[in-house]
Amino acid sequence: MAFNVTQIREDFPILKREVNGKPLIYLDNAATSQKPKQVIDSITHYYTHYNANIHRGVHTLSQEATDAYEQARKKIQKHFNIAHGHEVIFTSGTTDGINLVANGFSSFLKTGDEVIVSAMEHHSNIVPWQMLCERTGALLKVIPMSEEGTLILGEYDTLLTEKTKLVFVNHISNALGTINPIEEIIEKAHNYGAAVLVDGAQSCSHIKPDLQALDVDFYVTSAHKMCGPTGVGMLYGKAEWLHKLPPYQGGGEMIAEVTFEKTTYADLPHKFEAGTPNIAGGIAFGTAIDYLNEIGFDAIAQHESQLLEYATAELLKIPGLRIYGTGKDKTSVISFNVEGIHPYDVGTILDKLGIAVRTGHHCAQPIMDFYKIPGTVRASFAFYNTMEEVDALVNAVRQAQNMLS
Incomplete structure (x- = not known):
């Protein structure tokens, strides 16, 4: 079937809920994915x-x-x-x-x-x-x-x-x-x-x-x-x-x-x-x-690749933001920090805005030691995420930077 993210999102009941009075934007898929009603x-x-x-x-x-x-x-x-x-x-x-x-x-x-x-x-x-x-x-x-x-x-x-x-x-x-x-x-x-x-x-x-x-x-x-x-x-x-x-x-x-x-x-x-x-x-x-x-892994890969490319480009427009993991072969995960701000503080503000990301060392502490950082903010995208959610993430990171700098 043709890939339709709006239709796919209807299969996931949790995506209709609100967090802190805001529509949930779930970007912690590397930790666990959400479940469709079929499952x-x-x-x-x-x-x-x-x-x-x-x-x-x-x-x-x-x-x-x-x-x-x-x-x-x-x-x-x-x-x-x-x-x-x-x-x-x-x-x-x-x-x-x-x-x-x-x-x-x-x-x-x-x-x-x-x-x-x-x-x-x-x-x-x-x-x-x-x-x-x-x-x-x-x-x-x-x-x-x-x-x-x-x-x-x-x-x-x-x-x-x-x-x-x-x-x-x-x-x-x-x-x-x-x-x-x-x-x-x-x-x-x-x-x-x-x-x-x-x-x-x-x-x-x-x-x-x-x-x-x-x-x-x-x-x-x-x-x-x-x-x-x-x-x-x-x-x-x-x-x-x-x-x-x-x-x-x-x-x-x-x-x-x-x-x-x-x-x-x-x-x-x-x-x-x-x-x-x-x-x-x-x-x-x-x-x-x-x-x-049924959705198809080719369609999933294409959509997630577009999310990754767009989110990477938009996040890098934020002054002082660094992305960790810049190899040419990667999937839809972006680990980043904003200069001068602890990742936990960024994640806390994003949560207040209804955006779920992961912060910390992601059970990969040797990687953080390699970069000499305490952790990162990790936004991980799935096939049910949208470009509009990417925009909301970028705007929220800018807001967090303005509040915490």
Whole structure:
């Protein structure tokens, strides 16, 4: 269908509310996206019509719930072009998926092994690997970044050695919007026999990754940044890796047979899905994927690119405003500061005017340390945002500057 932002906005009930007496302008999409009524309705429908536990019951409600949940897994498989459904592991989100992999690799790494992360990672793609290195004696190495907010791949080449076992990098930086060249990063890591995990939390709302074409070993993302609910996400892992990794948690569902002498584990994907999952969330994740594909990722990318280009040009007209993350490949995220004004103060005034942005270090403190700043104001745009909202943002930043200077 033709892209019509006015029509699309009708699908999002929250966009009709006011904040501090002003129409809500929601520009914190990198933290979480808003939910269309189709996703909200799917959650309500589950709890109203067939709320039951899955995979365990012969009764009708359980079978209906199981069918809906497994259908969502198939939607995820198709959307990301994953070869096998058992390579899709439901998680509670990106952080959970990363920790699952990090925990599993504790069994494989030893003192002297090396793992590589990038300088622009979210804390969720730093801390689990630090903990892994502390447990195993492996060495953590960091791909540096440039002043423009891009990775210095020449330095990455020097970090890779025969000792490299794992490489972790985000697809898109949550703090800067930089789109990383993950195809090149994956290929070079594989040349040394290293596995690669890509954090796709920020990418999957903007682009449609083809995981078979990428040849990535692990890919993680969260539903709540794709117009889906909070508390559910996806870990993709190549089957050969998932068979090697030990279970992350023990409990119901992930077992084949339990005795007091020995337990054997279930086949994939259930080996990594202990306990009762977020059933409604998983089903709604599938609904969110349907919704985004109906709009079309080409149309989403085109609209968001126009928002980014226009907002960048207009914000840079404000004297003393600096944008962090100026690489040519980036998505619709603008991190900025106004000279002489703390980002928290700017964000507070914007909120008074009904504009929701994020301030602080965005769980990417090493990036802020690199720029020697306490944080930034981050405006992150989605396909349901408008040019008029960009104008309101720019005017509000000017107003904040006038008030605080």
